[in-house]
Amino acid sequence: MPSPGSRSLPLLLSVLLVGSLLALATPVGAAPPPRPLCDACGDQFATTAERHGVSLAVERSTATVTVHGNGTATWVVQNHLAGDGARLRENATLRRAIGDRAMWDTEFLNASVSRDGVVTLRYREPEFAEPAVGGTLRSGAFTETYGYRNIDGLGADRLVVVAPPGTRVGRPLPGSTVSADGRRMRVTSFDRGDIVTFVPRESAVGPLLSLLAVVTMRGPGLLGYLLTNVVVPAAAFGALVGAVGGGLSTIRHRLPARTGRAGRALAGVGLLVALLPLVAGGISVLSSSIAPLVGVGVAFVALGLGLSLTEPASLRSYPALAGVAIGGLAVAVLATAVGTLAVGIRGLTFAMWTSARFLVPVFALLPAGYAIGTGRRWLGVGTAVAGFVLAVGPTATLYSPFYGFGVIVSALVLGLAAGVAVLGAPLFGVGFVLATARPADEGENSAARGEQ
Known part of the structure; x- marks a missing residue:
């Protein structure tokens, strides 16, 4: 029977992600007040x-x-x-x-x-x-x-x-x-x-001369943006994923021998994630930057139930799991949009779509976990980092690193990287288990050969 600490862990991890998502919206509010180009006019x-x-x-x-x-x-x-x-x-x-x-x-x-x-x-x-x-x-x-x-x-x-x-x-x-x-x-x-x-x-x-003047002016600034707003957080995310993969490798023998248990655990975490805004107290389920949590929960439940009921051997490859991750991402985005429109509190806001981008690295952790589980660590870490870069890339040049915002945003994105890793950890674990566990039909054939 799971201990109370193990039952509360998914809820704690989800709370960390909510904090990270809400923190992402902070720089928008911290921007200077809008003023015309000629403010004396x-x-x-x-x-x-x-x-x-x-x-x-x-x-x-x-x-x-x-x-x-x-x-x-x-x-x-x-x-x-x-x-x-x-x-x-x-x-x-x-x-x-x-x-x-x-x-x-x-x-x-x-x-x-x-x-x-x-x-x-x-x-x-x-x-x-x-x-x-x-x-x-x-x-x-x-x-x-x-x-x-x-x-x-x-x-x-x-x-x-x-x-x-x-x-x-x-x-x-x-x-x-x-x-x-x-x-x-x-x-x-x-x-x-x-x-x-x-x-x-x-x-x-x-x-x-004009072209050279523009390039030499924007070049250093662009490098500064990329360094503080993309490179450092993405590197930290990759290091975190690699560390988690290394930790799982050391306890490989303790992981489930079948994907059914991993699937049921994923479905349970998905239910907690979807219900978290309700139990958090007073936060609307489908408002602002936490709306994608509902879509993540729905996708987790769907993927978890699918794995626990079928244990398909055809999923045991990197390309197949990459396709499943894309499908799960589509389900999460669709569930977020449909749920938000159904509730009709704020509609499909910019903050919601900004947060929804970070579902890309969450679902990228499924094939990343499989790659690391099969010993291809660089492929796994590269997959996770690529997903994270796709999420932070569109806002890479939103805040200047030379006027304080870059440092703030870098710190916030570092926190968000930890939140994404936390939320995507169940998917990463499922991918790792798929790489190490035996399919159900393989176990039955082995037992039959033993009886013979």
């Missing part, structure tokens, strides 16, 4: 003024960014007010307080208000662009990875970027227009950020 300027006790309405807003040869830029923002802005015109201290707060990450220079109600604000941005190959300048100011930013729209009705003297716009923003001489880039909407380059005006290889 338009409605955002009016919001800042209101916080200083000034109520005003901006009819239209324009901004001109003049880039200098050393990479600094001067912003000139003009907000056309619905009124004459008399209070701001008469109170220089108030103008400075609002202007200084209106635009982040820049140095406020001065502000003025004309008689017809045009507020003109000037700012200096010291690191708007940086030098690159062949006298090229490149700017990441229009990307969300440029500093502590979360860009939401343009802010202004029109933004004009003026290239440094002796240069022209080499790589403009998508959707922008460039003047005939290449000196001015006009932007009226901002949907997708990108790196902007300025190349020497007379250069015949401007496109090549």
Whole structure:
């Protein structure tokens, strides 16, 4: 009879996975508040003024960014007010307080208000662009990875970027227009950020210089993303899987001689996993990032019952178990989606699909366990790591490792790797047992030969 500790172990492991899944959503909430590209323009300027006790309405807003040869830029923002802005015109201290707060990450220079109600604000941005190959300048100011930013729209009705003297716009923003001489880039909407380059005006290889400038800027950052958000967690996951496989190999003689017991154990764990959100107290079964647990539980029960009832010898190969793992993954995703739509609490949310990606490494542990059980340890570890990379890959560049988020996300994904290993441990064990246990018909034939 199983001990109370052994009965509570699956529940404890499932709780660990829930914590890991919920932790994955933390960086999303920790992102900086969304602000327009020009946060001293338009409605955002009016919001800042209101916080200083000034109520005003901006009819239209324009901004001109003049880039200098050393990479600094001067912003000139003009907000056309619905009124004459008399209070701001008469109170220089108030103008400075609002202007200084209106635009982040820049140095406020001065502000003025004309008689017809045009507020003109000037700012200096010291690191708007940086030098690159062949006298090229490149700017990441229009990307969300440029500093502590979360860009939401343009802010202004029109933004004009003026290239440094002796240069022209080499790589403009998508959707922008460039003047005939290449000196001015006009932007009226901002949907997708990108790196902007300025190349020497007379250069015949401007496109090549722009390409090199972008590659050399993104290359180190991409490597940093991959290292902190993919490589380290995936390596840790692979090491954990290898260690578990080594541990099972040392107790191979104590494992079930038939797959029936392993199948029944898998079905039991699946039932616990599916019911865990209910017994956890107050957490909706099919909401947010824990919804895939229901699908995992259903798939575990189906696979477990299938193994306990049939013990098919045809499954004793790596390709066959890889196919079973894909089928189990499909069942889990389908059960998650159907159950969520049936309950109809929040629908098929982004958080749910984000968590559902991590079912890939969970089910990859089935063929991984079989491979390690047959002595092909590198194949098993490689299968597990490949599944984990497929899960974390889509969000590998979501948070920058250079502004704190990479460290946080790396720690969270490391925790999630442990949770995935915990949840997938029963599948890993079943795969290992399939590699070591004898089929039922083989046992019957052996007994018959013994009687003869």
